[in-house]
Amino acid sequence: MFAAGDARDGLFGTSPAIAELRSYLAKVAMSDATVLVTGETGTGKERVAHAVHNMGPRAKGPFVSVNCAAIPEALLESELFGHRRGAFTGATSDFAGRFAEAHGGTLFLDEIGEMSAPGQAKLLRVLEDREIAPVGSSSRRKVDIRLVAATNSELEDMVNCRSFRADLYYRLNVVRIELPPLRDRPEDILPILDHFIGLQNRRRELNVGRPNPQLLARMCRYDWPGNVRELRNLVEAMFVDPPSGRSVGLSDLPPAFRRLFTEHPRAGKGERERLAEVLRETNWNKMAAAREMNWSRMTLYRKLAKYDLGQGEPD
Template structure:
């Protein structure tokens, strides 16, 4: 099997656990289900699973379910025969057939309509597809990897996602953590993208100075890895010859400017104010601060703030 463990960036406990689990999942042929926020790298992990598997020398075929209209999903997945409908001037193989022997990756599977979900379920159960206009099925041998940034469990309760499909795909579950929940990995990603853009542009940009790096680690990065990449790429529009400092923060990242001028004492008081407003409900406080709960807990520890209401009994 192909080695891909070195492609994982991060030293946090969450990423270390994920790194240890990926080869085990790759050895299995069971469907894998990747969940995580936008920008956490779900397709990257899907490709790693493929490269570490026994199917690594076969195709990896990806479908972005959010980008395909419901009316086209069937022809995209199954393909069609020449003359099967108006405009079908040639036959075309579907993505499921192209992935035969390899891996089919369905990104944002939570965006599929119940109708398209039923078509996909048939492929998984029968291991065959009927191209539009064909009079016989085509057998396919593929491993499915699906990904979503939605809560599929919530969609099942509202009838937006089929429970039977969920039970089919939710076998090897991979939860990819947000960057806000692993701040110590943030400098590693910044260095990774600095190295990449230095090589591309032949520049000599180095890591942010200590003051800015502390701010970057405190920022919640709602766009996750994709947002870090965009931040570093924006710095390279007018790159410094050396360390990145406050003056090099791109204008588009106004929130980072705001964080830079907020002192630690200001931030501590802001946290206390929000906790009072929410009656020390940390779930609600995190939402009001636009942080994850892990970020809030980390800040409480950083500023030595009690984890419960001061008036509560021991």
């Protein structure tokens, strides 16, 4: 078990959710099963992918990360599987491709839900055969990779509406890791802050301290829609004009963050309370509530079952 703030697994926190995640990751890392990491934007999906790689037997091999949303459809096959010189206009030299680069290690496909339908079909074939053929070549080669995919989309909903292949979804959804949002584990805010403040202090040779109790209380009541990434952004913005004292207060924060911590409408509520409030505000219109919570329909129904709110809020 890693201690809170131990950078070896890239996870920082003391909450039961993070402790459970660390324990599970240690087991997942020792297998070679395909992993699907899900969670809201900013929850640390790539950190988890790195942890799976670094904690397992492939740690000495390459870790190759690909953002599927950033690759134009016309270049996806070449980017993933490589190409031969002259295969298309602009192919002035051979390119091995990301699968070949990850041979013996881990390939991380981020934002897998953004991949086009043709790309999904090609990816499925490679995952089934574990062979790639570069664009412009008739020869195929075996690849030995551990695949980790990530998404902040509800792939189940996408399968239902036929925008994501069901066969690829089941090929990816072997080991499922769902990352909890930061608002559900406020006890992790201080360890994460310690980590990011420590990084900035070392880079800038400063000695900025922790938030004072009043500011920390406000941070713990805030919803953090951007999750850990938003918390990191706060620290980076704070160090643009670093506070001079050892304790950081609300007045030391940039104006945008001061407003967030004083004006956020749902501060102090847990997920169940926020959901119940939104349901009342929308007169129990589930589709409207899902939009307000920024959830898919399927996520809403899972949360209703989890919090026993399917038939209305208990008296």
